[in-house]
Amino acid sequence: MGAEALGRRLLGEVEEARLDEVLRSVSLSAQPELxxxxxxxxxxxxxxxxxxxQQQQQPPARxxxxxxxxxxxxxxxxxxxxxxxPKPPPIIELTSANPGAGKTQLLYLLITHAILPxxxxxxxxxxxxxxxxxxxxxxxxFCAARLxxxxxxxxxxxxxxxxxxxxxxxxxxxxxxxxAHVHVLQPQSHAALLAAxxxxxxxxxxxxxxxxxxxxxxxLRAVFVDSVSAFFWSLRAAExxxxxxxxxxxxxxxxxxxxxxxxTTTSEAYAALARELRGxxxxxxxxxxxxxxxxxxxxxxSASSSSSSSERHRHxxxxxxxxxxxxxxxxxxxxxxxxxxxxxxxxxxxxMSVAEARAERGQRQSVVEEGRFGVWVDGWGAEAWPRGLWExxxxxxxxxxxxxxxxxxxxxxxxxxxxxxxxxxxxxx
Numbered sequence: 001m002g003a004e005a006l007g008r009r010l011l012g013e014v015e016e017a018r019l020d021e022v023l024r025s026v027s028l029s030a031q032p033e034l035x036x037x038x039x040x041x042x043x044x045x046x047x048x049x050x051x052x053x054q055q056q057q058q059p060p061a062r063x064x065x066x067x068x069x070x071x072x073x074x075x076x077x078x079x080x081x082x083x084x085x086p087k088p089p090p091i092i093e094l095t096s097a098n099p100g101a102g103k104t105q106l107l108y109l110l111i112t113h114a115i116l117p118x119x120x121x122x123x124x125x126x127x128x129x130x131x132x133x134x135x136x137x138x139x140x141x142f143c144a145a146r147l148x149x150x151x152x153x154x155x156x157x158x159x160x161x162x163x164x165x166x167x168x169x170x171x172x173x174x175x176x177x178x179x180a181h182v183h184v185l186q187p188q189s190h191a192a193l194l195a196a197x198x199x200x201x202x203x204x205x206x207x208x209x210x211x212x213x214x215x216x217x218x219x220l221r222a223v224f225v226d227s228v229s230a231f232f233w234s235l236r237a238a239e240x241x242x243x244x245x246x247x248x249x250x251x252x253x254x255x256x257x258x259x260x261x262x263x264t265t266t267s268e269a270y271a272a273l274a275r276e277l278r279g280x281x282x283x284x285x286x287x288x289x290x291x292x293x294x295x296x297x298x299x300x301x302s303a304s305s306s307s308s309s310s311e312r313h314r315h316x317x318x319x320x321x322x323x324x325x326x327x328x329x330x331x332x333x334x335x336x337x338x339x340x341x342x343x344x345x346x347x348x349x350x351x352m353s354v355a356e357a358r359a360e361r362g363q364r365q366s367v368v369e370e371g372r373f374g375v376w377v378d379g380w381g382a383e384a385w386p387r388g389l390w391e392x393x394x395x396x397x398x399x400x401x402x403x404x405x406x407x408x409x410x411x412x413x414x415x416x417x418x419x420x421x422x423x424x425x426x427x428x429x
Contacts, residue, residue: 039221039222040114042113044375044400044402045375045402047400048396049089049336051396051400053089053090054392088282088285091278091289092289093289093335095293095378096341098341099293100342102340102342102404102406103226103227105411107224107289107291108411109404109411109413111133111147111224112151113129114133115129121164123155123159124158124162129219132215132218133181134224135184136185136186136197138227139227139230142184144179148175148176150411152172153411156171181218183215189231190231193225193231194269219286222287223281223288225277225290225291226290227293228290228291228327229291229323232323235269267325270323270327270330271329271330274328275330277290278330278334295320295322316377316379316400317376318381319339319380321380328381337377337380339377340375343372373406375404
């Protein structure tokens, strides 16, 4: 009886796991610092991602031994619950109502953390991952020189904190070697975008003379798409043209009619894009970060007029999505939308005199020159958020809001220059 009880207890402690989960556990055991840090190395962003992952992940299934089943050693019905496959990280969508909101500059900082090594010459580079990244530049605005400047500035700041001096030539060599692991794709249409994403695994896994790229020994850390809304209006125009052809009765057998019937709708196109990105994230264990433009100005809310909704959207302003609902639905709940906006300077008071306005001119100009930007969890559709998500955001300083600065020499997360590691501050949006 004692042996049977012991066996039942031990069987209840057995956990099922996939091979990739076991290998990841071994990797974390060998390098425990990897589990303590998030995928970006930017503390406020990593905390938000961890919070959303906790909401979408299910607790691991355990093998349960039914007390009413036959004694151990005899045939019995299997009561083991198959462990669910781990979900990939949420797709992060950086969105803004206007251009020049700092989304691309923030991407450059994320890329910097992904490609730089963890340490260099004894200098910790703040969660450097020494990985490879893929940039899908649909807007044709990628600037390698700006990315190099952001990375160089990051290395210099870390060296200054350690009170170490580095040879500029050595720093440039480090940046050049790291930039070799940035793979840039520039599709010119939505169809080309999907084709590029589908061909990406074959490109990354390619072997043979002349086919092996320089990042074969590095893990793929992230896929960046700047931006997913680039082809939205061209898709809408093609869809409208097809609808006109169909409504005009030109679908009776002509070539244009066939084209109208076979054209892909905007909704279908973005559902396919979300599936491809989620598939890459699951296959490579990487994060996916996209940018987009919203269709409404900040503070537009999808919430009702209740006081609780007003309070929530005061802390989480809502931006009406430009992309169709299929984009969010295909992400299967794994979409973290972050609003990004340049922190605006408050206007002059109506009763302010000319002399007072001139006196404040210098102070206001200095605020503008700071290049301060704010990031917050976008509140569109927040009514459907689980209670645990609201509680987690409420427990964060600033309710998950944080800021960064865009300057001529680089991009800095608010709080880093004060000696911190990117602690989030309260950013008034």
